[in-house]
Amino acid sequence: MSVDTQDNLDPGFGIYVHWPFCAAKCPYCDFNSHVRHQAVDQPRFVGAFQREIRQMRAMTGTREVTSVFFGGGTPSLMEPHTVDGILSAIGNAWHMPDDIEITLEANPTSVEAERFKGYRTAGVNRVSLGVQSLDESDLKVLGRMHTVDEALTAIELARSTFPRLSFDLIYARPGQTVTGWELELKQAIGYAADHLSLYQLTIEQGTPFYGLHRSGKLKVPDEDLSADLYQATQELTEKHGLPAYEVSNHAEPGAESRHNLTYWRYGDYVGLGAGAHGRLTSHNGKVGTVNKRIPEDWLRQVESLGHGMESEERMDSDAQADELMLMGLRLREGMDLARWQGLSGRRVDADKEEFLISHGLLERIGNSRLRCTPAGMMVLDAVVADLAA
Structure with a gap:
C-alpha cells in the first residue's frame, strides 16, 4: 500500500459547533443530544455562541481556520440565520480562507429546499446526511423518523445544493447478512457523491438498545459476522473508488473530511456549545477543554462568564503521545x-x-x-x- 498524500498531512485548525437539540432521541445514540418540547430560543443561543467565540479567540490568538463543523444533535434544526450568525462571528474572530471547508450535519426529516439554500448562502459548502439505512424496516428498528424515499430525496437535494456531500450508514444491524449489506452498500455507493461514513452498530451503555441487548430482546451480529461485514465494506468501497482513509470513513482521493482529519492528525480545534470538547496548543503546552453538557446550563454560564467550559486540563507529553497514537493509527x-x-x-x-x-x-x-x-x-x-x- 502507498501512503495517500492529503494536504501535506497538515492537521489544520478546526472549529466544532455543537447544536445539542434533536426532534427525538435514537435508541442507539449516546451523543450529547436533548429533546425539548418547547421552541428553542435560537437568537439567545446565537448570542451565547458569539460570546463564547470571542472568549476562545482570546485563548487561541490569531489563527487560520481550515474547517468548521456543525454537529449535534441535529444542526439542520437550526434556522439559516442562526448558522449565519455563528459563521459571521467565527469570521470576525479568526481568518477564514476562501477554500475553507464548512460542514453541517442534517437529518432527512429536517431537510427543506429553502433551508438548504439558506445554509448555502450562509457559507456551508459540505453537508453530512444521517441516512443510517436504506432498508425501511431497519430505519424503524433504529428509531429513525424518515423513510427511505425521504432519505433519497434529501441526498438528491443536497447534491444539487452543495459542492460536497457525505452521508452515514450503520451496519452490523440486528438480523443483517453480508449479502443484504452488500446490496444496500452498492445502492448507497450509487447515490454517494464523494464521501461515505460507514459505522458498525455499537451497543452503548445508557441507551435503550443497551437494556434491550442485555435482556436478550435485541440480537446483533456476533464477532465473526461483524468481521465479515467489515471486510465486505472495505472490499466494495475500494472497488468502487471510495477507499477507507480512516477505519469508518471512505472517500474519493482528495475528498476526505478535512475537519475529521484535524482530529485524527491530532491538530488543534475549538469546541463550541454544550458538551463540546476542544484541544488547543498554547505557550504552556496542549490544553483539553470540556463544556457543560446540559444546554441550558451551558447557556447561563456563557451569559455570565463568557464561556461554557466545565473543565480545562493541561495535558502532559505522555497524555498527548497516547492521544496521537490512538488517533493516528485510525x-x-x-x-x-x-x-x-x-x-x-x-x-x-x-x-x-x-x-x-x-x-x-x-x-x-x-x-x-x-x-x-x-x-x-x-x-x-x-x-x-x-x-x-
Whole structure:
C-alpha cells in the first residue's frame, strides 16, 4: 500500500459547533443530544455562541481556520440565520480562507429546499446526511423518523445544493447478512457523491438498545459476522473508488473530511456549545477543554462568564503521545513516528512493534510512519492497547 498524500498531512485548525437539540432521541445514540418540547430560543443561543467565540479567540490568538463543523444533535434544526450568525462571528474572530471547508450535519426529516439554500448562502459548502439505512424496516428498528424515499430525496437535494456531500450508514444491524449489506452498500455507493461514513452498530451503555441487548430482546451480529461485514465494506468501497482513509470513513482521493482529519492528525480545534470538547496548543503546552453538557446550563454560564467550559486540563507529553497514537493509527496514512517520539521522549517499544508486525497487524511506511494493516484495523483497539502498554 502507498501512503495517500492529503494536504501535506497538515492537521489544520478546526472549529466544532455543537447544536445539542434533536426532534427525538435514537435508541442507539449516546451523543450529547436533548429533546425539548418547547421552541428553542435560537437568537439567545446565537448570542451565547458569539460570546463564547470571542472568549476562545482570546485563548487561541490569531489563527487560520481550515474547517468548521456543525454537529449535534441535529444542526439542520437550526434556522439559516442562526448558522449565519455563528459563521459571521467565527469570521470576525479568526481568518477564514476562501477554500475553507464548512460542514453541517442534517437529518432527512429536517431537510427543506429553502433551508438548504439558506445554509448555502450562509457559507456551508459540505453537508453530512444521517441516512443510517436504506432498508425501511431497519430505519424503524433504529428509531429513525424518515423513510427511505425521504432519505433519497434529501441526498438528491443536497447534491444539487452543495459542492460536497457525505452521508452515514450503520451496519452490523440486528438480523443483517453480508449479502443484504452488500446490496444496500452498492445502492448507497450509487447515490454517494464523494464521501461515505460507514459505522458498525455499537451497543452503548445508557441507551435503550443497551437494556434491550442485555435482556436478550435485541440480537446483533456476533464477532465473526461483524468481521465479515467489515471486510465486505472495505472490499466494495475500494472497488468502487471510495477507499477507507480512516477505519469508518471512505472517500474519493482528495475528498476526505478535512475537519475529521484535524482530529485524527491530532491538530488543534475549538469546541463550541454544550458538551463540546476542544484541544488547543498554547505557550504552556496542549490544553483539553470540556463544556457543560446540559444546554441550558451551558447557556447561563456563557451569559455570565463568557464561556461554557466545565473543565480545562493541561495535558502532559505522555497524555498527548497516547492521544496521537490512538488517533493516528485510525488512519490509512498512519501515525507520524517522529512526532510521537518527540512528545513521548522515547521510541516505540521495538519488541511490541515487531510482535504486531509479525502477526500482520502493523506495518512500517519507510522510517517515518507506522500504520495498521487491514487486519489490524479490524482489531484496532487491541493493537493500540498492546502498543501503548
